[in-house]
Amino acid sequence: MTISLKTVVVTGAASGLGHSVVLALGKQSVPVWCLDADAGGAEAVATQVRKVGGVAQALPVNISDPVALSSAFERIKNTADPIDGLVTCAGVQNTTRILDLTPEEWDQVMSINLRGTFLCVQHALRAMTQVGRGRIVTIGSDTAKRGGGRMGKAAYGASKGGVVTFTKSVARELAQLKRDIRVNCVCPGPMLTNMHGVMSPEVKEMVESSVPLGRFGTADEVAAGVLFLLSDEASYIYGETLSVDGGVVMD
Numbered sequence: 001m002t003i004s005l006k007t008v009v010v011t012g013a014a015s016g017l018g019h020s021v022v023l024a025l026g027k028q029s030v031p032v033w034c035l036d037a038d039a040g041g042a043e044a045v046a047t048q049v050r051k052v053g054g055v056a057q058a059l060p061v062n063i064s065d066p067v068a069l070s071s072a073f074e075r076i077k078n079t080a081d082p083i084d085g086l087v088t089c090a091g092v093q094n095t096t097r098i099l100d101l102t103p104e105e106w107d108q109v110m111s112i113n114l115r116g117t118f119l120c121v122q123h124a125l126r127a128m129t130q131v132g133r134g135r136i137v138t139i140g141s142d143t144a145k146r147g148g149g150r151m152g153k154a155a156y157g158a159s160k161g162g163v164v165t166f167t168k169s170v171a172r173e174l175a176q177l178k179r180d181i182r183v184n185c186v187c188p189g190p191m192l193t194n195m196h197g198v199m200s201p202e203v204k205e206m207v208e209s210s211v212p213l214g215r216f217g218t219a220d221e222v223a224a225g226v227l228f229l230l231s232d233e234a235s236y237i238y239g240e241t242l243s244v245d246g247g248v249v250m251d
């Protein structure tokens, strides 16, 4: 797999899927900016990449804060080659059932998962449209396609459905520019990451039994899908939503 990118920004780099994407890019010697609200975690993964000879820089930022995010992208612009890759892994889950869901919780989930994705994509595209080249992979969820099941995921599912539709809309709009910029989305299925906190054996079993492959996925398996979409080999894949979910969705 060939990934010919010079400056890739990964959000949610400190944990789970983003962490795996950063390490996988580091192994391919692709320079990465590790963005996360968790400053220590972002620094830790960047250090891990540098220890094995890769190029990585930590940049603590809350992606739901437009002012802080603008400064972060400005800093990258002033210190690195133009951004030509973006992977938006930062996200939060929320499992409050619909009858108890407050407008504040709804807004919090939307401001990180959906508005944060929009803002990061917009910042990255400002650089990519100037150089005429770029690869963007957003992160949706199986929930975007099938709804949130019994677990109170109305806000989360809506935010991820928004990410999928946002990604397709951006891809259609960008097509008119006729630049070498590809935009795609990966929809992971259930993975045992920090996002879920501690899961009881009963819930674990229930989730596993809903997956045709009969198990949780790993962040590395999702990262493999992300890296493929960033690679030159995916040159004709555009506006696509790739499920990496053990067969949960199958559409």
Ligand SMILES: NC(=O)c1ccc[n+]([C@@H]2O[C@H](COP(=O)([O-])OP(=O)(O)OC[C@H]3O[C@@H](n4cnc5c(N)ncnc54)[C@H](O)[C@@H]3O)[C@@H](O)[C@H]2O)c1
Pocket: 011, 012, 013, 014, 015, 016, 017, 018, 035, 036, 037, 038, 041, 061, 062, 063, 064, 088, 089, 090, 091, 092, 093, 112, 116, 139, 140, 141, 142, 187, 188, 189, 190, 191, 192, 193, 194, 195, 196
């Ligand atoms: N874990 C799953 O089962 C699963 C399934 C489908 C989709 N996803 C999606 O994959 C993505 C990664 O999830 P994960 O499982 O790796 O979760 P995770 O909790 O392990 O990692 C999420 C990271 O995002 C960071 N983050 C959260 N809010 C932020 C903010 N406002 N600004 C900057 N950083 C912020 C966190 O600090 C954390 O490092 C998320 O978008 C999630 O919705 C996860």
